Amino acid sequence: MADLLSDDEIQARLPDGWERVGDEILRVFEFDDYLEGVAFATEVGELAEEEFHHPTMKIGYEEVEVRFTSHEEGGITDADVDMAELTNDLR
Numbered sequence: 001m002a003d004l005l006s007d008d009e010i011q012a013r014l015p016d017g018w019e020r021v022g023d024e025i026l027r028v029f030e031f032d033d034y035l036e037g038v039a040f041a042t043e044v045g046e047l048a049e050e051e052f053h054h055p056t057m058k059i060g061y062e063e064v065e066v067r068f069t070s071h072e073e074g075g076i077t078d079a080d081v082d083m084a085e086l087t088n089d090l091r
């Protein structure tokens with residue numbers, strides 16, 4: 001099991017656009033149209049399967065909210081931060 005990150009480590013490692021809310025890190029990605037957001041969510045899902053670390057996603061109109069936490073560890077670990085960086089790289 002990965003180690004939980006400290007509050008300071010989380011703040012230091014949060015990738016661009018991401019924020020910490022409790023035991024999760026999240027970012028809302030904006031799009032020009034609804035189906036662009038749907039396609040992005042699919043790409044994130046494929047990435048999650050590759051890395052075997054899965055987000056909670058909410059697809060809205062022209063936006064997708066992506067949330068990561070490490071369920072097994074019960075908080076935020078390197079896996080969450082790494083996935084947030086990889087998710088940013090999809091844009």
Ligand SMILES: C[C@H](O)[C@H](O)[C@H]1CNC2=NC(N)=NC(=O)C2=N1
Pocket residue numbers: 052053054055068069070071072073
């Ligand atoms: C059995 C457990 O669900 C798996 O090891 C993986 C799957 N994807 C996962 N995703 C996330 N976000 N946290 C996990 O702890 C996790 N565990």
